[in-house]
Amino acid sequence: MLRWWLLVTLAESIGFLAPAAVGVAVALPxxxxxxxxxxxxxxxxxxxLGFAQARVLKRRLPGLSVPGWTVRTAVAAPVAWLIGMSAGQYAEVWLAWPAAVQFLAGVAAxxxxxxxxGLAQWPELRRHIPRSGWWIPGSAAAWCGGLAVFFAVAPPxxxxxxxxxxxxxxxTGAGILMAATAALISGLVMARLLHVRPAGVPAGTAD
Structure with missing residues (x-):
């Protein structure tokens, strides 16, 4: 999945310029x-990001909806941002909760x-490959790795x-490293899912 790694890294690096620029120009001041x-x-x-991923997948999964995958990703990305930003925005609220509640809420968030x-993309992916549910933890692992790299580089x-x-x-530099890490891990996961896809699996096959 070299094509996936290259294009997804490039797309996420470009896409991340939007929140990076907005963060500096609007969110910080x-x-x-x-x-x-x-x-x-x-x-x-x-x-x-979603458009790049869909274009790569379209080569292996001709029935995949590029607009559908793109829209799902575009809707899910701000949800992730809102969850992440809310932790700091409402710190004075959740820090007043009991420790056990803080822990459970933190894990859930x-x-x-x-x-x-992964959750947003899965309904589209499950139409084309079996065991597609593994994409959810696989995508989560990819972003966990990517975010770990970002926070190891940028904040210091x-x-x-x-x-x-x-x-x-x-x-931006930390975002590129994040993108490359997430693209590598997600590419390995997707390659595995596509590799185990039996020949002749109909487009409607569900996990």
Whole structure:
């Protein structure tokens, strides 16, 4: 799945420019607008990513709906952004909860964030390959790896008072590394799913 890795890395790197730019231009100077602005930027990121993924898959799964996959991804991406941003935006609320409730809510939010894209894409994928349910944890693992790389790189380099161009450059560079990591892991998962697809499986086969 070299084609997947290259195109998905490129698409996510380009798509991530939207939330990166919005984060520097809007969310940082106006935190009260972060949820709305980054959620909207997430639609752009998801659309670019979903279109690239669908175009690659179309070569192996001719019946796959490119518009359907793209729209599903574009809808799911802002959901992930909203979940992630809400943790910081409403910290004073959830930090007042009992420790056990905080833990359970945190686990649930993390799982939903990581699984959001895979869950949204799965109904389309299950029409074409068996065992498609594995795409949900596989996609989650890909984004877990990608986000881990991003947060290992960007936050230590960001400093208060940095010029916006520097902050944007750091975020963009970390975003490219995130994209490459997520594309690699998701590509391996997708290659495995396509490899086990029996010859002659009809388009309506469900998991």
């Amino acid at each position: 106006h935190p009260e607008l972060s949820l709305v602005s980054l959620g909207a930027a997430g639609v752009v990121e998801g659309a670019v 993390a799982l939903l964030l990581l699984c959001s894209l 380099l960001w400093e208060a008072g940095q010029p916006p161009a520097v902050a944007l450059g750091i975020g």
